[in-house]
Amino acid sequence: MTKNSLKTGPDELGYYGEGDAAMGGMAVGETLMPALHELSKGFEEAIKDKEFLDEYTYYCKHYIGRPSPLYYAENLTKKLGGAKIFFKQEHLNHTGSHKINNSLFQVLLAKRMGKTHLICESGAGQHFSATAAVAAKFNMPLIGVMGDIDIKRVNQNIIKAKHYGAKLEAVPGTLKEAITSAIKIWSSNPEYAYICGSAVSSAPFPKLVAFAQSIIGKEIREQSMEQEGKIPDMIVGCVGGGSNFAGAIYEFLDEPNVKKIGVEASETAALSNGTPGIMQGMKTYMLQTDDGAKSLGGMSLGAGITYFSVGPMHSYLKDQKAVSYSSATDQEMLDAYKMIAQTEGICSALEPMAGAAEIIFRQAKDKPKDYIICLSLCGRGEKDLDTIQEHIGKDFE
Amino acid sequence: MTKNSLKTGPDELGYYGEGDAAMGGMAVGETLMPALHELSKGFEEAIKDKEFLDEYTYYCKHYIGRPSPLYYAENLTKKLGGAKIFFKQEHLNHTGSHKINNSLFQVLLAKRMGKTHLICESGAGQHFSATAAVAAKFNMPLIGVMGDIDIKRVNQNIIKAKHYGAKLEAVPGTLKEAITSAIKIWSSNPEYAYICGSAVSSAPFPKLVAFAQSIIGKEIREQSMEQEGKIPDMIVGCVGGGSNFAGAIYEFLDEPNVKKIGVEASETAALSNGTPGIMQGMKTYMLQTDDGAKSLGGMSLGAGITYFSVGPMHSYLKDQKAVSYSSATDQEMLDAYKMIAQTEGICSALEPMAGAAEIIFRQAKDKPKDYIICLSLCGRGEKDLDTIQEHIGKDFE
């Protein structure tokens, strides 16, 4: 890694960038600091261990079903009449989203580190059901924490996690409350492994999660070269905590010719509308009151991107002007869902439809026909069917 | 193909085997006979057209996400303590089952034949949602027929199909009533393409569907050779109409060393408990009254294998003693579901759990450790979560 690479960060203490502007860090209670250092060490050792990496690759292939295809969305492309649009089909992964790349990696790491119990938080329940699947596979008990608002709207993931043998801990609220609660449970059981679901929280999680998800971008490069003879001109993904998008762009961070757009839910668009703050273990852009006392932000239909804050790598990349960040409304996501269901026969989760909306309504049309846009299509729609029916069900009658 | 190959059949009129014992044929009304001959011709031409086959292969890879992994179910293997068990992970396909292999093939064929409208029937709704996805992708209107009992229990598939733009036609009953109704609709619109969902009905469907699904077995061979250095000793799959199992075993039909077991639902075990008859377009084993006036059979929890009859290829293979057929009860399927969810972290559809039950309760234990059993894990469980909760939900509390 070169000195001027965007891939070098974060430093040992989890900082992306330097000086006061650095993002990330470790803002947690003393009880967990040893666990975080242990995890850092375990992570750095593991990724030098070829056997471990081979094990990860093995299960990526056989259990998750990787590589996920890079799919030319021909009908959507023609409908929009501009850029050539590709979907990175993460929704075809076992358990239905990109989350399992990370769950698998972290559970394998926990196993390597001799951990026997797991905790996780979840927003859309994708991370919970993915981690529960992997936990079953590696025979470790799991407690998953979720907000009651999310529990209602993504019920299937809860049932699946339960069938895999995981226990659910319900708290009032959504993802941010689940994260705070998960940290509390971890503090009470610091010998457990906390399987963090996005590129958020204290170091080393943002780095570790981005590492696990970076397989997405590596495959995009290979597949795009093989299929199109070049890498994409633009990569777009939704951003909740930012893990799928981090995974999609990491490979291309040092290639400024690849334009990168992360799309948040407009109700919780930390990068577009927030300011730097320190909450939930990290310094990063977030929506909070001026005095720093309260997190803010409304509700998006995308349960997994209803998060007032964002992973620190993205705050850094925003400050570096290396990546652009925008946001999409509920209506835009629903419109994108409908268009993609009907043109491509893909029932997507709502979260990635934030990215799709950016492409459909703002990016594709005015681009030349050989301009390649790759969308991280990071989740399938089963969990959102009730929500979609409730809002635009009549459109399909 | 050699004269004595089990792969040669069926003959031009759709018969598997010879003389009075031959199974299959074309037992449909005159109105549809020309359409069936046209389809036969279209099929035979298409499979000689490299461009067409390449197109199928292309979408298998990019749209469906093939190859599906051949996954070593290590925990289940250890739990049972006998044979080495592999899952052919068809549940990871786009739309969640093997059905899309066939939907894709038939819709591409329909397109090649200049068809503009599609009809299909469905039991578990997997074939409906898969065909609806492909229909959306190739921009063809689709009418799907389902029994009202099934519509209730696999509701998510109906919603997805609707989102893809398909129309649902509800009839009282389950799969058999849906098939009869679909044929009636086709008779009224013989210029439509009927996308038959299993290896059943009049010729050329059994052959055509088995051809489309045979990609499963081809991949099993390659993957098993690569991973294990040999082909499986046994292949097990559930049998409703028999398409996933046909697809899994076709490749190995002329290899008697590969033991093959098809597992029906015990309530509708046509091959174990039925006699030859002619209904729904084909001569085959079926459950019917002695006088041939009424189809019989109870209800299984596996919507997709609640079928009183079975594809004629299987009847032929049974008569030839080339393949064994057994059956599994609801309780066995539920037990297998639970075991696989908890040991492997896979939430399977109930149908393939008929095959899993055969392996778990009757095949694996007394086999040597290097004996390879491959299960066709042909569908994911989301559609069945309500049913599972209703029956064994409390087991997971």
Add this chain to the structure above:
Amino acid sequence: MSERLDKIFKSPAPKTKLVSYFVGCYPTPEISLELIKEAIDNGVSILEIGYCTSEASAEGPIIKAAHDHVLNNGHNLKDIIKLVKDIRDYNQDVGIVLMGYIANLYKYPISKFVDDIKVAGADAVLVVDAPHELKEENQLREALNSNGLSLIKLAAPTTDDNRLKDIVDIASGFLYQVNVSGVTGVKSANEIDVTNFVKRIRNLTDIPICSGFGIKSPEDAKKMANSGCNGVIVGSAFVKYIQDNIENKDLPQSLGNLVKNFTEELK
């Protein structure tokens, strides 16, 4: 080849024969016989007596409901053959065609079926889902032919000339010309289409042609009679009438009147 059917079509009157479909044993064996007697008395030339199967693939909702009723009452092909015998005992001139699906015949099995219906006095059999591609059709056709009975073949609007040639080559008794694609009792037949279709068949064969599907009223029947066909087939219209008046004590008589309305137009 059935001599009785031959004789019926050779007879100049009525100009156009009325072929009427009844679901055998519907609503009960006794009433079914009464209805059929009235039909005979009011000028029907040929009776199609339907036997039932649960997976019938060519029946619209009207006939399906009648089939379900008979199946639920437990009457099967044996009862239908008995009905045929009773009809034949009542009348020796009317043509009797057993009509249904291959499922029941296969199980009967076929050779015994032919023996039994011959004894009962039937003239022909029409099997909806037994095209000549089907082995059992070949067996049945051979058994019928060698017993002086007919297998009634169908020609559909989708049947092209090549295939039509094959069909008329093996047709016996009369050719059942299906007017519209689809199930019974739903679509209406179009006069011009039917006329053209009759012409297309006439170019290939002299066999009597009976035109069926989509004939709902005496007026329809009259129009279709102009197409050049030798007979018109009415099914759902009669079954529907029976359904609608099932509680009516005078049903046989009133059905007879309805049949007369048709036969009057076809004289």
Add this chain to the structure above:
Amino acid sequence: MSERLDKIFKSPAPKTKLVSYFVGCYPTPEISLELIKEAIDNGVSILEIGYCTSEASAEGPIIKAAHDHVLNNGHNLKDIIKLVKDIRDYNQDVGIVLMGYIANLYKYPISKFVDDIKVAGADAVLVVDAPHELKEENQLREALNSNGLSLIKLAAPTTDDNRLKDIVDIASGFLYQVNVSGVTGVKSANEIDVTNFVKRIRNLTDIPICSGFGIKSPEDAKKMANSGCNGVIVGSAFVKYIQDNIENKDLPQSLGNLVKNFTEELK
């Protein structure tokens, strides 16, 4: 380093200091001040005045409920600093530690925060989620130190000796020894564990040690005092008492009595 804290720990009486945690401005700024005055009058040596953040990650249900109450009433760090000033006006000897999370300080921002609390009369700050790995901890610590104030550091059961060395090296005022892993007010502290932990710390430093988490009753406090620590910290027990008696007009006085029950055991 705060001279006042130094003086408190150098003073021989009480033998074990009572450090009591109150949620600042809870239930209201006025009552909060009354409660704290009573605590002072009943022998508390050091006050921890909690300021609130919505994402507090170390608080159990009791303190979380109080935090939510204060946040919902719209009181923020500024109001807490005003409360500190009022307390200091009332009493010049009691130690005052502001306790909370880095979120609010960062936004204040830190340098101004230190200026303001110095003026208000606080002695130290304890930031739950600011380990020495955090840049803002370093800034805060430096600013406090150069203003004669202390940053209170924590040692947890999970902190190993190597890390403990780093912590005691930078500790000031006293060391907050966390007795149990977890959130406030849930688990109970175990006497033997605490004694061993105090010994482990004592091996490395002479800094006063205050032992907190899991001390629920005067008896608990007395037991913990035997561990060799210099102070015991009681938080949830007082907050819970306030919660349970929030409607009580005599709450300040009765809280004072409760505090006295503790201080009596620690003399």
